[in-house]
Amino acid sequence: PEWYLTQVLMWIGNHAQFLDDKIQPILDKAGSAVNAGLEFTRGLVMLILEKLATDIPCLLYDDTLFCHLVDEVLLFERELHSAHGYVSSFPSCMHILSEESCFQRWLTVEKKFALQKMDSMLSSEAAWVSQYKDISDVDEMKVPDCAETFMTLLLVITDRYKNLPSTSRKLQFLELQKELVDDFRIRLTQVMKEETRASLGFRYCAILNAVNYIATVLADWADNV
Numbered sequence: 278p279e280w281y282l283t284q285v286l287m288w289i290g291n292h293a294q295f296l297d298d299k300i301q302p303i304l305d306k307a308g309s310a311v312n313a314g315l316e317f318t319r320g321l322v323m324l325i326l327e328k329l330a331t332d333i334p335c336l337l338y339d340d341t342l343f344c345h346l347v348d349e350v351l352l353f354e355r356e357l358h359s360a361h362g363y364v365s366s367f368p369s370c371m372h373i374l375s376e377e378s379c380f381q382r383w384l385t386v387e388k389k390f391a392l393q394k395m396d397s398m399l400s401s402e403a404a405w406v407s408q409y410k411d412i413s414d415v416d417e418m419k420v421p422d423c424a425e426t427f428m429t430l431l432l433v434i435t436d437r438y439k440n441l442p443s444t445s446r447k448l449q450f451l452e453l454q455k456e457l458v459d460d461f462r463i464r465l466t467q468v469m470k471e472e473t474r475a476s477l478g479f480r481y482c483a484i485l486n487a488v489n490y491i492a493t494v495l496a497d498w499a500d501n502v
Contacts, residue, residue, distance in 0.1 A: 278346050281328060282353040285321045289361050292317060319367050322357070329373045337382050344386055350374065351437055358440075365442075375446050384453060387437075391430060391457055398426045399464055405483035424487035427461055428494050458491075 293314055300313040329350070336343045350370045357363040374383060398404060404423040431454055438450040465484055472481040 278329075278332065278349045282325065282349055285325055286353070286356055286361075288321060289314075289318050289357075293361075315362070315364060315367070318357070318361060318363055322363070322368060322370075325353075325370060326368060326373055329370060333373065333379050337378065340386055340389065343382060344390065347374065347383055347386075347437075354440060365440075369442070371441050375441055375443055380446060380449075384449060387434065387450075388453055388456070391434065391453075392460070394430055395427065395457070395461060395464070398423045399468075405480050418490050418493070419483070419486045420490045421483040421487050424490050428491060431457065458495075461491075 296313040296317055304311050304313055329346075332346065333343075336346055350373075354370055357369070358365070363369070374380060401422070405421045407419055408422055408425065434450065434454060434457075438447055441447050441450075465487060469481065469484050472478055472484070
């Protein structure tokens with residue numbers, strides 16, 4: 278997908294000056310409210326939507342390819358809005374990703390890869406060690422690596438779904454995040470039970486620090502609608 282998505286971004290960039298200098302003055306002179314650059318971009322995005330509508334059903338059950346497609350579409354959307362001023366009310370790839378079959382698959386794959394990430398972060402040798410243990414003024418909370426990585430994971434998921442056009446779809450992603458928080462809580466509890474004989478031990482203290490850090494960050498995020 279990156280081939281045709283990049284190609285469209287190149288076309289938009291390459292034609293921007295011509296549309297602004299040659300076409301827009303004609304529209305302005307005719308008293309039209311049309312923005313030549315945005316209409317050109319909208320036309321190309323419609324081609325992308327047609328292409329995605331054809332591609333996605335073929336990729337739905339290949340986790341790797343589907344995940345790659347979603348990643349590339351999200352990068353394309355970000356570039357489209359930040360670099361080319363595309364209007365959020367216009368048709369976009371996020372509408373395609375919001376369609377039922379595609380969206381449910383996206384949620385499933387997102388959860389699968391998040392759980393795999395959680396498995397690897399907790400089985401890592403550095404799971405309970407702070408990345409900043411040697412820098413005292415940075416490491417006041419003594420945050421173990423697994424807790425920091427987990428909160429980064431949640432933040433990345435938010436970043437991926439925040440531009441979805443539908444509030445109900447965003448809430449479904451929020452439910453996934455709540456499930457992941459609960460799953461992480463259960464995992465911490467399991468590790469803690471193994472450490473109860475050494476409640477002043479290194480790992481037990483690291484678990485308490487992890488819980489404190491996660492609770493603090495979630496409280497900070499409470500203002501983010």
